Amino acid sequence: MEDIEVEFDHINNNLDLSDDKYYYYCCAGLGDTLITLSIRDLLEEKLGKKVVFILKKTHEVVAKMYEDKDCIILKDKEMQELVEKNLSKKIMNGKIYAAHPALHPxxxxxxxxxxxxxSTERFLPWIHRFFGVKYREKLKEPTYYPPMTDTLESKISKFDKVDNIVMLSPEATSMLPLSDRFWENLVNELKEQGYTVVSNVxxxxxxVKGSIYIDLTSEEAVILGLNCHSVHSVRSGLCDLIFxxxxxxxxxxxxHSSYFIYSLNSMFRRTDxxxxxxxxK
Structure with a gap:
């Protein structure tokens, strides 16, 4: 499969936005952005007008995975700060609304x-309630997965064949971290089995001690995760993208509660x- 070429818009410094559109700023993690893009049809059905999602540069891969051209990609930190200073507290035509309660005190x-x-409610129905749309039990899955690139293949080839690499992803924004001891023991076990272990940090x-550092963009982490032998990760947004x-x-x-709220098998209606x-302890 060839890589998808999508030209995304950028916001200018004057924040000139169209009065006939609604703008939602995807301000949280990768997984939140994936869920938000997956309910575009529900939002537009509710609002009766086109919705434009504003994404951080690191989240561009999610727009590509949904082949969603109605997105604006923030080109740098300065534009991200400008958008966050000009958020509307209400959903209004031509205004930017934060697409997560984290930015709504x-x-x-x-x-x-x-x-x-x-919480006694799982994340997926909860986020549907935040957006005020009917709950769709099965998350609408991406339609495209980015393929291996020459640049990433060159990075990987320094260590091993991609199908013999195990990727560790020990970091997450909203989860308690697992101990260094756990990850280091896991590295030792995997290396004894003959795998090359890399850390996505x-x-x-x-x-992780004993593993190899590999410098990855968000999109490269998705590509490697989908193509390598296996991935071991604390629950994070990356997991949603490579479910x-x-x-x-x-x-x-x-x-136990983090599992109840964020279970991938529950969210994507899988068992595997x-x-x-x-x-x-």
Whole structure:
């Protein structure tokens, strides 16, 4: 499959927006952005007008996966800051609305059970309630998955063949971290089985001991995750983007409640993803 070429718009410094459209800023994690793009049809049915999603540069891969051209990609941090300074508290034509309760202080009571991860409601119906749209039990899946690129293949070839690589993804924004001991023991087990283990981390110094650091963009992490032998990850937004890996996607939850709220098998109506609750002593 060839890589998809999509020309996305950019917002100018004057924030000139069309009065006949609604603008939603995807301000949270990769998984939240995926869910938001998946309900475009429900939002437009509710609002009766076109919706334009505004995405961080690192989330461009999600727009590509949904082949969604009605997106604006923020080209840099300055534009992101400008957008966040000009958010509307209400959903209005020609205004930018934050597509997550995290940027709505007035919704703290609604957001807190999810933030504290003691909610009695799963994430998918909860986020549908936030958007005020009817709950669709099965998440609308992406229609496109980015293929291997020459640049990424060159990075990988320095270490091993892609199908003998196991990728670790130990970082997540909203999950309690698992111990270094857990990840290091896992690396040792995988290396004993003959696999080459790489760490997908934001900063090189966070590389799991015994594994190899590999510098990846968000899109490259998705591509590697889909093509390598297997992925071991704490529950994060990346997991949503590579859910189709199924049994070779090993997802760890730090608490029972985090599993209840964010279970991938529940969200994508699957049974094959390897999900484990890992409460360390």
């Amino acid at each position: 007035e919704m703290w009571t609604f957001f807190r059970p999810i933030y504290d991860q003691d 934001i900063k090189k110094e966070k590389t 189709s890996k199924g049994k070779d996607l090993h997802v760890y939850y730090p608490t 993803i390897d999900e484990r609750i890992l409460i360390e």
